[in-house]
Amino acid sequence: MSVTRITVDGEPVDATAGSSLTAAFVAARRWRLRDNPVSGEPRGPFCGMGVCFECEVTVDGRPGVRACLTRVVPGMTVETGAPVETGPPSVGTRP
């Protein structure tokens, strides 16, 4: 019962319910969770304890979730690679 399915970037991924979400990524060899907003370089989980913010992903629509502090729940939907906060569309209209 503990092996479950989650969705990562639209693809099904096997994960263990109750384990950390970073463990699911590592087990699936999905290291690249985001690109650095300045350099564009790939980044992945580093400290595993909530300090480095390199493992931020969007979980069930909530952005900026640290995967290392998140437990796998059956059916959860994860988006990687998105900017931390998306904000509204750019709408400054004045010249």
Added chain:
Amino acid sequence: MSARTADAVVIGAGVLGAAAAFHLARAGHRVIVVDRGAPGREGSGTTAGNLHVQAVHTRRPGQEVPLDSARFLPLQRAASDRWEKVEAELDASVELRRSGGFTIAETPEQRAELIAKHAWEERAGIATEVLDGDGARAALPLLGPTVTAATWCPLDGYANPLLTTPAYLAAAVRHGAQVRPFSPVRAVERSGSGWRVTAGTDAPIETPRVLDVAGPWLGEIAALAGIRLAMTPVAIQMHVTVRLPETLRHLVQHIGEGLSVKQVTAGNLLVGGGWPARRFDPDGRSPISAASVLGNMAQAARVLPFVRELRLLRAWAGPLAATPDEMPVIGEVPGAPGFLVAGGTYAFTFAPLWGETLRCLAEGTAPPVDVHDLGPDRLITPVSFEEAR
């Protein structure tokens, strides 16, 4: 140690001191700039870098005397024009941008104030446009439903404060100025018809002119020379969110409350407006006030509801020196020939104009704007100043 000499000693390597040093050095004067710490670290390194061209709100949170907008606006106009020359004369980019700004109103009183301010702006030759609430939201759909009116000013802008002070200092040095960081001033004494300034471990400097542009420490430096000035150092807060894609291209301010919001080049949203820190600490570690964090961020989220979705990354406090009437101070101290001061709120907007003005005052020539009523005389005896009002 034998004494050194200079044509002018500038105390404070903030943006005002840097601009004054540049203008003096470019005119051929031998200038020494001294600072207690690293250049541009205090108010000039912690400011949001806004160029305020349309009328600002007249009360910072906690401010007692409102600013005299009618007198202030022509100065803002002159300051705005002066910024246009900065990048060329410094031969450096300071990321000067005229992205325009909105000043918003929520209450009927604030709306009336916006309309009054628009009339003053027209008189001062500053183009602004008054919009009703829906007009403001059409122009900037990020504005929330509580906004009932706004003025739009295309001249409101930004310069990067972390580039501006170093660019001024570098240009001053190219013209022969000396900069002495980490040299706290220990003594300012009369010496013959001039002054002797002792800073750090260097030999004293003999000079006919002292420019006290020490920001929050302006009063402290003046006191070393035996001059008492009614300047109050305060620390105000800035708040910055995590990065987001380019969303807000304009400066957004509030006419009735301390609020300014803009998005910086790196993508973070910067929220300020003069909310007070817990206290001013002269050693540069003013602790922030949580009440100010909550108050300032709540305003920002009310006026710009998308702020609700963001996360606050960091808050810090930066110092400024306020005058009792909130108007700038610039001029020679009566009874202390050669001792000039400049400071007050909005010093960043005024820096290029005041740099040139200080050079003129030091040389005894006519300054680019009339500043006779902004001199430090009104700060020397606060009681008679109050009576005069």
Added chain:
Amino acid sequence: MTVSHDVLSHGVLSRDVLVVGGGPAGLSAAARLAAAGLTVAIADEQPELGGQYFRRPSPAVLRAHGDHRPEGGRLIARVRELGVDCLTGHLVWGVADDGRTLFATAPDGAAVRLRARHVIVATGAYERTHPFPGWQLPGVTTPGFAQHLAAADGTPVGRRVLVAGSGPFLLPVACSLLDAGAEVIGVAEAGHPYTPSLRATAALRHPARLRELAGYMARLARARVPIWQGRVVTGASGDDSVSAVTLAATADPSRPVGTFAVDAVCVGYGFRPQTELARLLGCEIRADAATGDAAPVTDAFGRTSRPGVYVVGEAAGIGGVHLARARGRLTAAHILAARGGGDRREIVRLAARTRALGRFTALGEALYPSPAALQDALVSALPDETVVCRCEAVTASDVRAAATDRAGGDLNAAKSWSRAGMGPCQGRFCGFAVAGLVRAARGGERGEPVFPARQPVRPVPVETLLALGEQEPEGDAA
């Protein structure tokens, strides 16, 4: 787990004691105080109590392998039985203007004010890392992360792993990786701790520690895992994740001695106290000359310069789990005595035990290179193109230029000019390296060890701030 709404009154939780951090020290203090009848709450950012050392295995690992640290499970169970309010998933990020009320964000983003007569800061430690070219590549992690993955989640960090850095922790990490099925290609230790002569000296003083280390070494020897001493990682490379790692001699980091194919690298040089909350509370902090870290000034009872604020466990200085637990209990006993209860003999006994454990720690530390000296050596050899600040992608040359050209050797000015330390980790991972680069630019003169602590301790949802503002309870004012 969210605290039930009946313990919260308008978003305020008031208890006799608030413990921030649910690791060994915080749990030990909480258990003792709750057993004496005080009302106690523990807040911790992690989804479960236990901290890093007593991190609970996932249910699947528990079923398959049992509990690797059952004493942690027992301690957590006891704390819960005693009625301690356990605010897991609660990030404590700031301090109100009264200097005492703490602000927290619940897992659902809700705002909580925490108030207590006694505040015990037990925020633990995080790993001491040093930048090197490529350390920002996915697949390069801290040893602690690899340890959690292996022990708590049964997942090896990679198939071919190099473990490097300094300190005794590298050995159990390598063993856990073997247990989880990884190939450990080697352990690179910056110092030379594992020599016959030192072993003999150490064995006389504390045989238990040596037995533990010897056990790990035997396990590594059976698996033919080499231990390379006097070696540091000086580079990692790969495309989307790490595929190769380079070692050099600690004595000359500029000259590589070997490159290895890997799919994960774990590099750490021990641990540093997490002091941000203590600093926000106004506790005096001192730079430790041996470690280069900043640690709160505490007395034997964990008292700080702020009355009613205590710092215990690794947050007060690194000393290991036994010392952390003893310090937690001693602070608890002191609080009970100060309230007119407690047992004097208990205090005497615990004080003696913490002193003995402290000596133990010092002996262990003596085996390994001085962290401060190692940091200075590694920082001065850092190639210019190395990304130092991971968050803002600021390189060593950016920091060096800012420090010399513009900042006049001032750490905070160097931060302003370079943006190093301005990202979401708030300079936790680059702060000491940036301070080292600035120090080098200043000619080695010691200054601030790291950036000042700022609110919020971690990025906090604006929604939480709005909720706090709406609650507006009395008593936050300075």
